[in-house]
Amino acid sequence: MKKEQVAHCQFSVWYPIFKHHTIKSLILPLPQNVIDYLLDDGTLVVSGSDHIAQQTHINSDSDAEEDIQWSDDETTTTVTAPEFPEFTAKVLEAVNALGGRVFPKLNWSAPRDANWIALNSSLQCQSLSEIFLLFKSSDFITHDLTQPFLHCNDQDSPDPVINYELVLRKWSELIPGGEFRCFVKENKLIAISQRDYTQYYPHILKQEESIVHAIHHFFSQHIQYNFLDEDFVLDVYRDSQGRVWLVDLNPFGEVTDSLLFSWAELTSGGEIAQRQDGPAFRYTTSEVTVQPSPCLSYRIPRDFVDLSAGEDAYKLIDFLKLQKGQQEDEEEDEPPQ
Numbered sequence: 001m002k003k004e005q006v007a008h009c010q011f012s013v014w015y016p017i018f019k020h021h022t023i024k025s026l027i028l029p030l031p032q033n034v035i036d037y038l039l040d041d042g043t044l045v046v047s048g049s050d051h052i053a054q055q056t057h058i059n060s061d062s063d064a065e066e067d068i069q070w071s072d073d074e075t076t077t078t079v080t081a082p083e084f085p086e087f088t089a090k091v092l093e094a095v096n097a098l099g100g101r102v103f104p105k106l107n108w109s110a111p112r113d114a115n116w117i118a119l120n121s122s123l124q125c126q127s128l129s130e131i132f133l134l135f136k137s138s139d140f141i142t143h144d145l146t147q148p149f150l151h152c153n154d155q156d157s158p159d160p161v162i163n164y165e166l167v168l169r170k171w172s173e174l175i176p177g178g179e180f181r182c183f184v185k186e187n188k189l190i191a192i193s194q195r196d197y198t199q200y201y202p203h204i205l206k207q208e209e210s211i212v213h214a215i216h217h218f219f220s221q222h223i224q225y226n227f228l229d230e231d232f233v234l235d236v237y238r239d240s241q242g243r244v245w246l247v248d249l250n251p252f253g254e255v256t257d258s259l260l261f262s263w264a265e266l267t268s269g270g271e272i273a274q275r276q277d278g279p280a281f282r283y284t285t286s287e288v289t290v291q292p293s294p295c296l297s298y299r300i301p302r303d304f305v306d307l308s309a310g311e312d313a314y315k316l317i318d319f320l321k322l323q324k325g326q327q328e329d330e331e332e333d334e335p336p337q
């Protein structure tokens, strides 16, 4: 995989080519100060002035010109979230144009590893502050920003210039059992894998032939020979009416999860190339092989999740008591007015 191939798989490169076969989306250039804010992992203070300015504490003799202020008491730190009024307005406008609910991405990745932090445990966003919370919590987003060419085999060549962008896609309720990843080598569809391979979907077993046929047809009609490279990985969605849509385009190489195949077999052409009629198709065939979700290792302890989702009433009560206790302590410490 070459750096150029990775650059070609950026959203803003493939979207204009396949616009009519994918989910409606808008692309906003990311200003440098927003990139800096996303990469600054000091404090997780969420910006985006579409919500009330979030401050942890305001010092009475604060200097308005400073973003970060320290009170005399060294235990209380004042952190003000940076504001990006112009960018926030553009994002809100785009979100509204897409129906009010969006799925956010950067040039290549969505913050799939961070959905646990969202109150609804989903990547659905309505405001910039929700997008920032997901992005700042995601290793996948940091990967896009810091090492997009990590697995490339032409490390000696200079990195292509990357203009970072916020991609907003219209929110669509995709059923995981309808998602497939397709491996294209030398412009031939060589393999298809169930995307959500940790689950068993009986309908895939029953409809194997029609799924392969529909995806192959979609590929040969709309994708084949139309992209800038001849090796790439295509994510598609087959909806309840059997129509196939493009979801994403990824580099053909290690950075992309090969799911039920291995990169060794996809690149060497061994086992897979031997099939004569169309692509190899792999899917999970029984409950026995069901595995935990691959993003599980990115999560936090169950207690935190229950708390944020309000799932466990007792934990929530404990948490509120704790907070109340803290507030009372603070009030006692305050000098009389």
Ligand SMILES: Nc1ncnc2c1ncn2[C@@H]1O[C@H](COP(=O)(O)OP(=O)(O)OP(=O)(O)O)[C@@H](O)[C@H]1O
Binding pocket: 023, 102, 103, 105, 108, 109, 110, 111, 112, 140, 169, 170, 171, 172, 173, 174, 176, 179, 195, 235, 247, 248, 250, 257
């Ligand atoms: N517009 C959308 N609305 C709702 N959910 C979506 C939308 N687009 C994608 N998804 C869901 O999010 C998942 C990840 O999306 P996507 O493939 O764009 O992310 P990615 O970061 O490129 O993933 P990967 O690293 O596997 O390539 C999809 O499998 C799909 O289930």
Ligand SMILES: [Mg+2]
Binding pocket: 108, 109, 248, 249, 250
């Ligand atoms: Mg992708």
